[in-house]
Amino acid sequence: MEQAISYERIPTKIYANSDEASRSVALEIASIIRQKAGEGKPAVLGLATGSSPKKVYKELIRMHKEEGLSFQNVVTYNLDEYYPMEPDAVQSYVRFMREQLFDHVDIPSGNWHLPDGTLPLEKVADFCRDYEEQIERYGGLDFQLLGIGRNGHIGFNEPGSLVNSKTRLMTLDLTTRIDAAGDFGGLAKVSKKAITMGINKIMEAKRVILLAWGEHKAENVARAVEGSVSADVPASYLQHHTNAAFVLDNSAASQLTRIRTPWMVDAVTWDRPMVKKAVTHLALQVGKPVLKLTNSDYNENGLSDLLALYGQAYDINIEVFNYLQHTITGWPGGKPNADDSNRPERAYPAKKRVIIFSPHPDDDIISMGGTFQRLHDQGHDVHVAYQTSGNIAVADDEALRFAEFVVDFNEKFEANNPKANRIYREAVKFLKNKKDSEVDTSEVRYIKGLIRRGEAKNTCRYVGIPKENVHFLDMPFYETGKVQKNPIGEADVQIVMDLIEEVKPHQIYAAGDLADPHGTHKVCLDAIMDAVTRLKHREYMNSCWVWLYKGAWQEWDIDQIEMAVPMSPDQVLKKRYGIFKHQSQKDGVPFQGTDSREFWQRAEDRNASTAELYNKLGLAEYEAMEAFVRWKF
Structure with missing residues (x-):
């Protein structure tokens, strides 16, 4: 051997x-x-x-x-x-x-x-x-x-x-x-x-x-x-x-x-995902559209086994090109009265109930804002579920600004709410004297959570989501006041299950960003997967599909993408304005990450890069694309 x-x-x-x-x-x-x-x-x-x-x-x-x-x-x-x-x-x-x-x-x-x-x-x-x-x-x-x-x-x-x-x-x-x-x-x-x-x-x-x-x-x-x-x-x-x-x-x-190119290491099973992975990698490596790959390209880059299996590069190229073409759709909720045999989503029901789970109060608009808007515009019943308050990502000076506003407002108009006044006065005092090693008090966390909740509501108004379709889950695992969270618990999963039971969705969108297995995105995804697995015996779950999106930093590899939603220049601009609703997350926030770009810039660059990859592979040229992978539970 x-x-x-x-x-x-x-x-x-x-x-x-x-x-x-x-x-x-x-x-x-x-x-x-x-x-x-x-x-x-x-x-x-x-x-x-x-x-x-x-x-x-x-x-x-x-x-x-x-x-x-x-x-x-x-x-x-x-x-x-x-x-x-x-x-x-x-x-x-x-x-x-x-x-x-x-x-x-x-x-x-x-x-x-x-x-x-x-x-x-x-x-x-x-x-x-x-x-x-x-x-x-x-x-x-x-x-x-x-x-x-x-x-x-x-x-x-x-x-x-x-x-x-x-x-x-x-x-x-x-x-x-x-x-x-x-x-x-x-x-x-x-x-x-x-x-x-x-x-x-x-x-x-x-x-x-x-x-x-x-x-x-x-x-x-x-x-x-x-x-x-x-x-x-x-x-x-x-x-x-x-x-x-x-x-x-x-x-x-x-x-x-x-893992990246397993055919270079050992014999592989040439199933559909592996063929797609190999051919897209080859096309990008040699700088050619898929349909222009030749027998020599395959032979000279470790893919002679695949060529021997198919006989001609032309036959492989056509098959992979069609795989890619069939992932592209302007109808993320399915196109009514259309043949859906080669579309990523079903045509029916024409009006779907949709839950978009957002780990933080801005992941929905940052990661899938174009798709979010399109689902609403195409008549689907869209619900948004913000899984955590996102309070630790609000800078102290931002919280202090809001707390001082409330204190000053109450003094001016003699607002008769002693408890509220106390909360905000104590928050102002703490923030002005906070040491680097101190964890935020419950009052400060409350204020920071209100800031992010208000921004999320503003985004939903901008998209057109009715207020009864906006859900703030405030999952308990998150509320420690520290970067380190509690382990996911039964209460976290039950909250997600309750919402799914209430909406009975045809589509669920969830953050599938696994960059940090200990991070909030991963814990939130674990809660959704656990909830869906427990509910899968329900009759309505037979018609529920789960789509995973990525965060602001990375996109799915091109061979993994199962639904790509193109965006026009106007739609890109509209998404940008939606992200702008989250003012507390602009200008050097605590979780800026590894580069100085703001979230809207990262999102636009990532969406443009996805569209450019499709273009390099020989598909239609779009301004930007949002991408999804289906989780088949």
Whole structure:
């Protein structure tokens, strides 16, 4: 049997989701702890923070409570800490580790160690030397857990870090600081420096596992696993480690060769999705429309098996061109009195009941504003369900402006509502004296939620949605006042189920953005999928189709798209004005992301890029397109 080709330069395990992957890593850590305990020795663990290891720690806690896993012999050294940083601050990694692991297991209090963010600058260098010497006295790290930054960093070893780098004070890369802006309430508040364990000490660990979840990690995962070893991608140094592995979910692995172009690695089953994937990739790679691809193009780019199966490039080209053509529709709710055999949506019922689920109060207009408007204009009964309040994405000064307005208004007109006056006065007082480490009070969260609710109502008025069709679900998992949310609960799912039962929709639109598996979009999608799965036995669900849209950052890959809704220049402009209704989300909001473009600019660029891809493949040229994938529950 012919050996499969591998492009990967480091052992890489891919799991269906981060839950399965985290369980496997937790089992390995538990095995090391038990083995060392049996030998009467300490298990010396290097630990990481961030969203990636949370489920690993959760599983270790479960094993401690339910299976008797003891941490009495465990000694830990964390990778990094912001500098300066008080240990009880919301953003502190000391606080993170206590909340996520240490306070829930029996590890002795003197056995866990993190870099000290409170030290005077002149003492940091001595602390770093001592930190490494402590690890060396234990004989080195038995196990090191890592995440990977979107610029390829490990720990806070930013691009440019050398393989022999020591534990040190590091100036943070702008990309890293932007990624942390949500935790700090804005980029301006993010620490500019951090103390980090060096690459050298990480490489000395006896076992290293790097975790990565989500599409936003995929590009740098591929560079680290398949590219050359380079200081530009510090995670690539792990290629030289003798016992290291990457543990990924499907999304984080999406840019690896065996996932992106599996026919280059091994034999594949040439079903319809795989043919579409291969041919669209080939067309874009060689810069030709699908219908202009030749036999030579297929043979010279690893697709000779596909050519042998079909016989001629012409036959494959026609088939894939038709696949693509049939995804395009100006009637997202189905075109009445038309042959729908080659359309993405059904013609009947001509007037459909539709629920658009929006994780935050602006995802509906940002992600599918053109389709949103068209569904209403074409006579469908459109409901919008805002799943969370979105309150943490409102800047403090924006909330202060609104709170002061109410206080001033009440003073002017002597409004006789002492309770309301108290709420707003207390909010003003808190915001004027708020420390960076403080979580918003319930009054401030209420005001911020009102701001976003008002903007959402304004958008719906603009589109033409009647107020009785606008639903604010305020799912409980979100209302923590912090970036870190509660796990999804039964109450969250029940709220979604109740609305579906009430509307009995023919169409559901949901945010399928899986960039961050711990993020609000993913949790909201999980709630919808759970609700739909529980209700699928209902008779009305037999005629319900679920369409998934993406967020402001990324679009579905061209081969995945099952419905593409074109937009004219006028419709693009109308969508822009709809996004403008969300004034609190303009001009440097806490969750601006990785670039300086505002949400309306990102949405327009993404929609224009989707249209351009269809044009490059030889389809009709449109100003912009919104794209959807159907979830067949």
